[in-house]
Amino acid sequence: MIPELGTLALVLALLLAAAQAFFGLVGAQRNRQSWMAAVTPAVAGVWVFVTAAFAILAYSIVVHDFSVQYVAANSNSELPLLYRIAAVWGAHEGSLLLWIELLATWALLVAALSGGLPIAFRARVLGVLGLVGVGFTLFTLLTSSPFARLIPAAADGADLNPLLQDPALAAHPPMLYMGYVGTSVAFAFAVAAMLSGQLDAAWARWTRPWTVAAWMCLTVGIALGSWWAYYVLGWGGWWFWDPVENASFMPWLATTALIHSLAVTEKRGLFKSWTLLLAVFAFSLSLLGTFLVRSGVLVSVHAFASDPSRGLFILGLLLFFIVGSLTLYAVRAPSLKSDGGFELVSRESFLLLNNALLVAAAGLILVGELWPLLMDAFDLGKISVGPPYYNMVFMVPMVPLVLLLGVGMHAGWRRALLKSRQRLLLTLAAAAIVAALLIALVGYGGPGAPLTIVCFAAGLFVMASALIEPIEQWRRGLKLPRAALGMAIAHFGVGVWLMGVTGVVSYKVEKDVSLAPGESTEISGYTFRYEGTRPVAGPNFEALEARVVISRGGKVIAELPTQKRTYRVQKNPMTHAGIDVAWNRDLFVALGDDLGQGKWSMRVQYKPLVRYIWLGAVVMAIGGLVAILDRRYRVRRTADEPAAAPGTARKTA
Amino acid sequence: MWRYFAPAAGFLALVALFAFALMRIGSGKLDIREIKSPLIGRPAPAFVLPSLTDPSRQVDSRAFAGKPYLFNVWGTWCAECRAEHSALLAIARSGGVPVIGLDWKDEHEEAVAYLATLGNPYAEVAADNVGRTAIDWGVYGAPETFLVSAEGIVLEKHIGALSMAVWQQKFAPHLKSGGGS
Amino acid sequence: MSRWLTLLALALVTTAALAIDTEAAFPDAARQARYDRWIHELRCVQCQNAAIADSPVGLASDLRRQVREMIAAGQTDDQIKAFMTERYGDFVLYDPPLTARTYVLWAAPVVLVLLTVGLAARVIVRRSRAPIDSDPEEPA
Numbered sequence: 001m002i003p004e005l006g007t008l009a010l011v012l013a014l015l016l017a018a019a020q021a022f023f024g025l026v027g028a029q030r031n032r033q034s035w036m037a038a039v040t041p042a043v044a045g046v047w048v049f050v051t052a053a054f055a056i057l058a059y060s061i062v063v064h065d066f067s068v069q070y071v072a073a074n075s076n077s078e079l080p081l082l083y084r085i086a087a088v089w090g091a092h093e094g095s096l097l098l099w100i101e102l103l104a105t106w107a108l109l110v111a112a113l114s115g116g117l118p119i120a121f122r123a124r125v126l127g128v129l130g131l132v133g134v135g136f137t138l139f140t141l142l143t144s145s146p147f148a149r150l151i152p153a154a155a156d157g158a159d160l161n162p163l164l165q166d167p168a169l170a171a172h173p174p175m176l177y178m179g180y181v182g183t184s185v186a187f188a189f190a191v192a193a194m195l196s197g198q199l200d201a202a203w204a205r206w207t208r209p210w211t212v213a214a215w216m217c218l219t220v221g222i223a224l225g226s227w228w229a230y231y232v233l234g235w236g237g238w239w240f241w242d243p244v245e246n247a248s249f250m251p252w253l254a255t256t257a258l259i260h261s262l263a264v265t266e267k268r269g270l271f272k273s274w275t276l277l278l279a280v281f282a283f284s285l286s287l288l289g290t291f292l293v294r295s296g297v298l299v300s301v302h303a304f305a306s307d308p309s310r311g312l313f314i315l316g317l318l319l320f321f322i323v324g325s326l327t328l329y330a331v332r333a334p335s336l337k338s339d340g341g342f343e344l345v346s347r348e349s350f351l352l353l354n355n356a357l358l359v360a361a362a363g364l365i366l367v368g369e370l371w372p373l374l375m376d377a378f379d380l381g382k383i384s385v386g387p388p389y390y391n392m393v394f395m396v397p398m399v400p401l402v403l404l405l406g407v408g409m410h411a412g413w414r415r416a417l418l419k420s421r422q423r424l425l426l427t428l429a430a431a432a433i434v435a436a437l438l439i440a441l442v443g444y445g446g447p448g449a450p451l452t453i454v455c456f457a458a459g460l461f462v463m464a465s466a467l468i469e470p471i472e473q474w475r476r477g478l479k480l481p482r483a484a485l486g487m488a489i490a491h492f493g494v495g496v497w498l499m500g501v502t503g504v505v506s507y508k509v510e511k512d513v514s515l516a517p518g519e520s521t522e523i524s525g526y527t528f529r530y531e532g533t534r535p536v537a538g539p540n541f542e543a544l545e546a547r548v549v550i551s552r553g554g555k556v557i558a559e560l561p562t563q564k565r566t567y568r569v570q571k572n573p574m575t576h577a578g579i580d581v582a583w584n585r586d587l588f589v590a591l592g593d594d595l596g597q598g599k600w601s602m603r604v605q606y607k608p609l610v611r612y613i614w615l616g617a618v619v620m621a622i623g624g625l626v627a628i629l630d631r632r633y634r635v636r637r638t639a640d641e642p643a644a645a646p647g648t649a650r651k652t653a
Numbered sequence: 654m655w656r657y658f659a660p661a662a663g664f665l666a667l668v669a670l671f672a673f674a675l676m677r678i679g680s681g682k683l684d685i686r687e688i689k690s691p692l693i694g695r696p697a698p699a700f701v702l703p704s705l706t707d708p709s710r711q712v713d714s715r716a717f718a719g720k721p722y723l724f725n726v727w728g729t730w731c732a733e734c735r736a737e738h739s740a741l742l743a744i745a746r747s748g749g750v751p752v753i754g755l756d757w758k759d760e761h762e763e764a765v766a767y768l769a770t771l772g773n774p775y776a777e778v779a780a781d782n783v784g785r786t787a788i789d790w791g792v793y794g795a796p797e798t799f800l801v802s803a804e805g806i807v808l809e810k811h812i813g814a815l816s817m818a819v820w821q822q823k824f825a826p827h828l829k830s831g832g833g834s
Numbered sequence: 835m836s837r838w839l840t841l842l843a844l845a846l847v848t849t850a851a852l853a854i855d856t857e858a859a860f861p862d863a864a865r866q867a868r869y870d871r872w873i874h875e876l877r878c879v880q881c882q883n884a885a886i887a888d889s890p891v892g893l894a895s896d897l898r899r900q901v902r903e904m905i906a907a908g909q910t911d912d913q914i915k916a917f918m919t920e921r922y923g924d925f926v927l928y929d930p931p932l933t934a935r936t937y938v939l940w941a942a943p944v945v946l947v948l949l950t951v952g953l954a955a956r957v958i959v960r961r962s963r964a965p966i967d968s969d970p971e972e973p974a
Contacts, residue, residue: 235853235888242883270961277660284664297674299685299882308679315675319668326661333657341964349958356950360943363950367942370670372930377674377683380935384877386885386928393943400947414966510870512855592854601856688879691923758892784896791921793879793893 003068003147006056010141013049013104016042017133020107024127028120028196036123043111043126046133047104054101057146058088067153070094070146076159086170087160092294092304093146095173099290100136102174102181103129110185110210116634117206124192125185132184135317143310162567162574168228176221176248180286182214183251186258187283190276191325194332204266204275209633211262211279215255216624222248223617231579236510236588236605238613241390244302246369247289250362254282257358260351267413270348272336274355276329284322285362290314297373345416350408357397364393395451402458402498406465409491424468432461443584444507444608455502463495486627490620497616503609510606512592516599524606526587527551532598541565543576546600548589550580562602564591586610690791690799690810697724697801698789702779705756705764712753712779717801721808721828723752724799725775725815726787728759729767731795737814738771744820745774750800750828754778757787757795800824853890855898865905872901872911875928876918885928 020042027035057070061084066072074087074094089098107129114122140146189207193199225245230238239245258278264271291297294304295311342348368385376382406429410421418425436456440448447453466488473480480488513521520529531547543565550558560578567574577590585608592601677683692698697714704710725741727734745752754775756764761780768778781787790799800809808827811819860866870887876897878889886894886901897918904914918926930936 233888237888240884280660291671295671295675296678297671297685308675311675312672315668315671318671319665322664323661323668326664327658330657330661334654339964341961341966342958343966344958344962348961349954352954352958353951356954357947360946360950363946364943367939367946370667371936371939373674373685374670375935376685377670377677382688382923382925383930383936384925384928385930385939386875386877388875388929389939396943397947511859514856514858590854593856595856601854603854686882688923688925691920784892785900787893788896788900788921791923793922 002056003060003065003149006053006060006147007141007145009049009053009056010100010137010145010147013046013053013100014134014137014141016045016049017130017137020046020130021127021134022130024123024125024130025195026127028123028127031120033119036119039123039126039130040111042130043104043107046130047108050097050101050104050137054088054097057094057097058085060147061085061087064157065153066155066157067149067151068146069148069150072150072154072157074160075157077156079157079160079165082167082170083160083165086164089173089177090160090164093140093144093148095177095304096136096140096144097146098174098177099181100133100140102177103133103136103184106178106181106185107133110188114206118198121192121196121198121203124195125188128188128191129184132188132321135320139310139313139317143307143313162572163232166228166232168224168232172221172224172228175217175224179214179216179218179221179255180248180251180289182210182217183255183283183286185214186211186255186279187321187325190279191328194276194325194328197332197335199272199276199336201266201269204262205633207279208259208262208266209628211255211259212624212628215252215259216621216628218248218252218255219617219621219624222252223614223621227614230610231577235590235603236508236586236607236610238504238610241365241368241387242302243298243300243369244289244293246365247285247292250365251282251285251289253358253362253365254278254285257355257362258282260355260358264348264351268340268342268348269338270340270342271352272338273329273333274352276333276336278355278359280322280325280329281359281362284318285366287314287318287321291318292369298369342414343416345411345418347408347411347413347416350404350411350416353404354401354408357401361394361397361401364397365390368393399451399454399458402455402462402494405491405494406458406461409465409487410468421468425465428464428468429457429461432457432464435460448506452502452506455498459495459498459502461495462498463492466491466495481630481632483627483630483632486623486625486630488623489626490623493616493619493621493623495616496612496619500609500612500614500616503612504607507608508606508610510603512601512603514595514599514601516597521604523604525552526606528589528604530600530602533600536563538565541567544591544594546589546591546602548578548602548604550587550589558587560587560589562589562591564594581611584609687812688791688793690807692791692799692807693810695807697799697805697807698786700779700781700786700789702755702781702786705754705761705778705780706768706773708761708780712777717751717753718805719803721750721803722776722801723748723750723824724755724790724801725752726755726757726790726792726795726797728757728795729763730759733814734796735771737796737816738774740814740816740820741774742772743817744815745776748820748825751776755786755790755792756780757792758782758784798824800827802827853886853888853894853898855895855902857899857902860905868911869902869905872905872914873898876901877926877928879922879926 020039023035023038023042060068061071061075062081064075064077070091070093074091075084079087089095107126110129111126186207189210193203226238230236258275261271261275261278265275291311291314293302294306295314296306296308297311368390372383372385407425410425411418436453437447439456440446440453470480470485470488509523511521511523515521515530517530517532520527527550529549531549533544533546536543536545543563545561545563548560548562549556550560558580560580562578563576565574565576575590577588580587585606588605588607590603592603594600674683678685699714701711701713704712723744741752752774756778758781794812796814798811798815799807802808809824811823860869873887874885876886878884878886878891878894880891880893881889886897901914904917915927924931930939932940
């Protein structure tokens with residue numbers, strides 16, 4: 001009975017989303033005040049019913065209603081409560097419900113916080129969001145209902161994949177989806193602008209905070225996924241260029257480019273075409289990601305149960321939203337001319353180059369993803385494209401980008417005017433190179449590969465460069481506006497991230513060994529002594545626990561317990577690795593197999609600076625948050641922004 | 654003016670590619686996980702392995718020359734192999750070609766008992782406990798079945814459980830044209 | 835025991851069964867480095883979503899052993915590549931070969947960067963010739 005209410009709630013949400021779309025878009029087109037006024041209640045109604053459906057699914061899982069197919073497939077009577085709630089988004093149908101829920105939430109936030117926008121524009125934005133909602137809710141109801149019944153009901157569920165039974169599971173998909181869905185807000189702003197013909201600095205100012213918010217969520221979501229893979233999968237990898245990982249990284253790159261393009265449009269009214277295209281590009285990559293994960297065209301460890309017919313539906317969504325909005329762009333773009341020049345070396349040109357490189361990076365990932373599929377589809381053979389390829393080619397756009405970053409952030413608008421900072425920047429660059437060499441020599445015992453030094457230096461330079469403005473303003477006793485402070489923090493985070501990546505890629509050490517009790521092995525100056533194993537019982541597993549003592553220079557620094565567990569329900573053996581964390585490195589120990597007579601195979605790893613990868617991402621996200629809180633994004637209706645008069649093409653100089 | 658339509662056109666092409674791939678997947682013509690064997694048309698890899706049924710004896714692939722044969726990779730740990738076993742027995746009886754088995758990474762006693770209980774369709778069974786021969790044949794999962802011509806050339810490979818239908822549609826036609834060429 | 839409690843951060847994590855080699859490492863670092871590189875470049879054809887370095891299945895450890903033996907026997911990288919592709923096709927290589935069909939893949943990075951940067955450069959040059967001070971859009 002209750003699951004059927006869930007279906008009903010979704011149907012009602014669908015109808016209200018359709019109303020939201022209709023009243024928003026048609027109301028704005030025909031300038032009907034009463035229709036446009038109906039949009040806000042529709043948004044609220046959608047949210048209420050989607051949340052109800054979400055709650056009903058959660059309830060069904062929590063109370064172990066195994067007559068619901070989704071619950072039977074993804075839960076179990078012994079599954080702890082936290083993971084039962086997380087199981088709501090653990091598989092395809094439920095994750096779609098999460099998507100719709102977050103879309104409804106974003107729409108609610110937009111409705112609540114955009115009272116200062118012109119009425120027609122706001123109506124259009126919400127109308128587009130309503131259309132997206134219609135598309136996804138229809139997809140869920142028609143092909144992937146989480147409320148489908150299992151008759152007869154299962155006696156017990158198949159349990160959630162143990163790899164997913166982890167606290168990070170609670171956080172990673174919701175955060176990531178907040179980001180994915182957030183790109184639809186920027187998209188909605190772009191489409192609204194194209195429909196109304198109004199595309200100016202004010203529009204950019206309205207769009208930017210929403211874009212940065214989505215970007216923040218994507219950044220944290222991706223970082224969570226990387227961190228989780230690192231400690232759950234145990235072989236110390238943090239990025240595999242897996243198709244689904246790529247599907248999240250491409251929208252991130254596009255959204256980063258979009259934020260920077262919006263900055264130029266906001267400040268100088270330039271790059272309008274590029275900004276529109278990037279907004280559509282970011283959302284299309286987000287939709288493309290949804291498609292790739294659920295249609296079965298790509299092999300991935302993350303892929304949901306795939307189904308070509310579902311794939312075709314999403315393809316229909318892609319066709320409607322993306323080809324549709326790009327056609328609208330083609331119609332509108334010719335009239336989007338703007339005047340305004342800038343010097344060869346100026347902030348505008350740096351930002352344009354920055355975006356060119358980001359788009360190239362997203363493009364090359366896309367080519368790597370799709371080329372094997374294209375070859376296979378046309379019977380041209382089967383190839384694999386994996387980490388060796390991506391790691392190498394990704395540097396082609398990225399190295400120039402990080403080198404330009406430290407300088408670009410100080411370039412002035414219209415004229416770079418770097419002369420005043422020139423000496424400081426050169427000094428910092430030289431210092432960064434020296435520091436990089438020192439780090440390599442002192443920290444890691446050698447001059448290091450040229451690329452390692454270059455990347456260390458770039459990371460340090462970016463960090464120092466990002467701090468120049470805040471420090472200068474602070475020394476003058478002035479307060480830096482939040483937007484500028486946020487930008488400084490975010491760029492600082494990029495430098496931190498770069499240090500982490502360079503450190504771990506250049507200096508990580510992995511060793512597989514077989515040790516008898518009392519034997520030890522050594523990597524990078526750390527000695528790992530294996531002391532033996534003993535049986536240990538856990539709440540729902542049996543384990544053999546090994547104790548490994550880590551010492552350096554004769555001094556013991558850690559005792560790591562590491563286990564090989566057999567979960568009673570699941571029966572597959574799982575390794576529970578031990579990680580020792582310090583400010584500059586991780587040490588990993590994971591048990592392999594029992595080789596008899598107390599001898600065990602195990603993998604020990606030394607991972608320098610690896611935590612800075614995720615720390616850098618968190619700092620980037622904090623920078624974004626600070627930037628959004630800048631007062632200039634509080635939307636107030638001012639004299640020059642008429643609240644009515646939609647459809648009038650605003651004069652763009 | 655028309656260049657503004659480039660993004661839309663580009664995306665449309667992308668959607669068309671995906672639709673094409675999806676339809677091929679849906680109709681079974683495209684399996685993204687299937688690796689087409691590079692061995693087809695090339696000489697079958699040679700091997701010398703202990704026989705499963707009589708460990709003191711060796712199974713030498715050179716002994717199969719001169720006649721076509723089926724080469725079936727299996728293991729007691731593989732559920733699909735169990736499913737195809739009756740088809741294998743039928744093919745061994747009526748197909749006109751001997752079936753040579755490769756017992757891949759298996760437990761000796763269990764394999765012997767398996768054949769004793771369910772029937773033995775194989776003229777010979779080689780035990781590959783180390784896995785080298787399987788790698789030489791490009792095996793990446795069980796069951797896999799190869800058809801080798803009288804001249805020792807690999808004619809066809811089937812991945813997954815064998816059935817009479819697969820035998821008739823995929824393998825038998827090669828034999829009708831004179832023992833494989 | 836007490837030392838354990840004073841550590842900065844200790845994380846216990848769960849993983850599936852690991853792909854750990856039981857043979858000793860190569861005595862010389864160069865060959866070990868070659869081995870490490872190869873096991874990360876070869877795709878596990880059975881599970882298909884990991885390199886043989888990271889895959890716990892039997893075929894992956896067999897293939898790792900195969901690579902180890904070939905390196906120990908002094909085979910060149912080309913010989914190892916030929917061995918694997920003769921049996922599994924190009925699919926087994928995570929680093930795609932450069933052939934007529936994969937030319938697009940290998941040209942893409944440079945072509946894309948040249949294209950996008952070239953486009954950007956064209957815009958920059960054009961704007962640098964435009965009058966710089968006209969700007970009614972700028973907020974006060």
